[in-house]
Amino acid sequence: MFRLVNLMRQPVTLLQALPRYDVFLKETKDFPQLDASACYAFLQLLRTGDELLALDDQVLSSFGTRHGRFNLLMMLKHCALGKATPAKLAEKTGVTRATITGLVDGLEKEGLVERCPDPENRRSIQVKLTNAGQKFLDKVRPGYCRWFTSVVEPLNQDERKLLLGLLEKIQIRLGEISGQYRKASSPFSKPS
Secondary structure (H helix, E strand, O other), rough: OOOOOOOOOOOOOOOOOOOOOOHHHHHHHHHOOOOHHHHHHHHHHHHHHHHHHHHHHHHHHHHOOOHHHHHHHHHHHHHHOOOOOOHHHHHHHOOHHHHHHHHHHHHOOOOOOOEEEEEOOEEEEEEEEOHHHHHHHHHHHHHHHHHHHHOOOOOHHHHHHHHHHHHHHHHHHHHHHHHHHHHHHOOOOOOO
């Protein structure tokens, strides 16, 4: 049975003691544009994400790995043969080639991945999972899956669907805001 024993670290965003909702309501007297429920919901979402990331980091550490390494191993497990070049891995993960090179270097030293020459392009290499890498994933995945399943266990199927729909709405909005932010210094400042 998977156990969580004092694995929580301090949240990164320092949101341990969030103000109560009534504090935001009081603030609307001095700042009428403030949407108290939006502020409170945002901070709760941020805190929840922060706590999830912190605990997830601790769980993966208890299995002897970290996010980047585990994600790269999982990606290699599902990559079609010949498709896992460092450049493509960097593109898929959204990190730099240097980051991928560092991850591959470490995993290769441990015998979990290997670099192979690309038979179709001598200037390129491919990265593939070794048998030891597969065994490592086989060891880690069951406990890791139990951990993240336990997080959403209190929600029934309908609640999970609702949560996914709400998170998707927020993700879409984040994409819109991100695009606006790239175009202007701040999409939230009032025009002069």
